Amino acid sequence: MATEDELLTYGSDEIADEKSDHDPSRSPRSSAKITDSNAELQEVKAREIIDACRRRDIESLQALAESPGGFITDELRQQAWPVLLGLPVRFPSDEVENPSSDRHEVVRLTASEFIDDAWKDLKPHKEEEQVKLDVARAFVYYPNYESDQERTHQKNELSDLILSILRRYPYLCYFQGYHDICQVFLLVLPPALRSPAVARLSALRIRDFMLPNLSAAIAQLRLIPDILRAADPALWRHLPQTEPFFALSGTLTMYAHDVQSLGEIARLFDVLLAREPVFSVYMFAQIVIGRRAELFAVPSDEPEMLHSILSKLPQPLDVDRLVAGACRLLADHPPESLRSWRCGVSPNSVLKTARSTRDCAGQSLEVGAYFFGQQILELQREERKKKVIDALWRYRKPAKAVGVAVMFGVLAYWIRRSAVSNGVAAGPVRYMTALVSAWWQEF
Incomplete structure (x- = not known):
């Protein structure tokens, strides 16, 4: 510690x-x-x-x-x-x-921004109750405290660390699992470096997870099937062609929720902080590839069993081998070669704004706040688009009726004029009228 x-x-x-x-x-x-x-x-x-x-x-x-x-x-x-x-x-x-x-x-x-407790006088964040519940469940696997008093003290420290970030940057949205990430920083870094480190991590590297919903996080997950399809087509075909939610816990918490050893998770954080944020996605894809034999032992028509295997990290976890494999996977199949990267990942996502670790290290917290604002605008546009689509779907029959009625009305008017001008019998007009009446009764 x-x-x-x-x-x-x-x-x-x-x-x-x-x-x-x-x-x-x-x-x-x-x-x-x-x-x-x-x-x-x-x-x-x-x-x-x-x-x-x-x-x-x-x-x-x-x-x-x-x-x-x-x-x-x-x-x-x-x-x-x-x-x-x-x-x-x-x-x-x-x-x-x-x-x-x-x-x-x-x-x-x-920098002197984080050296005092001025954050305690700031307005409470709207999600502090959830923080309290999650912190109460912290420090399950590590470390082994000698007394309850020591554990309670560390939980108080963890709560202060999280709240100091949320109150200083109230635009950030807390997510369950954030406390797992903060716990690692609490146990590794000295007090003076914890808050500034977590603040930069939050705004510049895991910002996608701190939006009001998980849309950006799910967009990251959708890279995994594309990576598997490129690296191992047979395995990709064997797995369920559904949303890869099995990877959500691992990627969302930088694996801190699932790894049960402080030494292992700290070593994983070494490479996750050294590499660009998309490396975490490639790491999970490598975990899936590493379980190839285990997954092929389960029939493809048992998606629940496959999902159960995929949602849990292998034990024990060979971290060095995993890191080496993920590095090769990223080099062989860079994200720019993936369709979901080009079509599904926002230009304001951390996957693209922090594509270079050096560039990301040079970004300010204000830059992170700007990209966050742009992502909020994107979410709002998507929400409006969804509402329009839902409304069109909900009123599709009346809308279709109006559209077809207008079409038939125009056609009937044209036939009537043609009949009058050319002396054609009114039979076509009666036929069209009967057709419209029959169609209308279907609605």
Whole structure:
């Protein structure tokens, strides 16, 4: 858990080799060599992470987040996550021409917007009651608190974190599962960085989920069948051709609702923050592909069973393998190649406004608010369009009757004139009149 100050201190925890304790063929001496070798590799990687953070090198941080183990420790995440999110942080090494490789770096937030409790005096958000209910159910899987008092304290901290965002940015709409995301930031980041980090995440990276309805979130889900169709046509044909709601919980909560280990979810957050928001969708598609054999074992005419499998993450979850597979999937089938991306994803969606992690890190919260406003206008237009379509459908018979009656009236008038001018018998007129009468009785 993060300490109660702004010091981002990096320890030198020894990295133990996972295999050495389980393989009897290894001698203690060879096991020690492997452990030392792994520790050296982790130490080298840690220095690379620190150096990339000091240089604000987003591309290097992306590569490090994708590599096995991600950012390794919470202490390193405390330095990397703020950089990836574009927080205005300052390192003492910024003012040194040749900074040392000392891992004990004091990192400070240069913005003062979040350093006090002024949010408590702001108008309560309309969804605070739901926040209260969700926070009461928090901290189910991790961490293991020694006392109820400690758990209660953390729940109060979580509530304050969420409410500080909602009151400062009241245009954002709370969704169930948001507390799962905030819980991870609470447990990893020091207090001074939590609110600003979650604020930027909310406005710039998960904004689609904080709209008044789930239309934008569902538009994201519809990319999954297109990805599967491109990557594995046979599997795509085997799965139910319905809305992919099985992926809603995972993508909506950045998998924080379903992953039961803090270490695993923090490692997932490494890559989800380092990559563009659409990466989360590709990650779920990769999860589906990874369960190919399990899914083919279920007949295609049992959609309920298939949905049950798809809606749960595999246990255990091989995070490093999942990340590597999702990276390949995104490279082989970029979103621009998908029809649902071109036709179903709004230009104001975070999937497109944050297509580049570096560009997103440079965006302001005001930019996020602007895109939010544009998305609201889109939702309003869609709602008006839906009302018109519903009205036309509801009154389709009277409208059809009026339209056809007008058509027959014009036709009858034309026949009557033709009959008078050409001396034609009135039989066609009587026929048309009888036809209209018979048709009208059907309504």
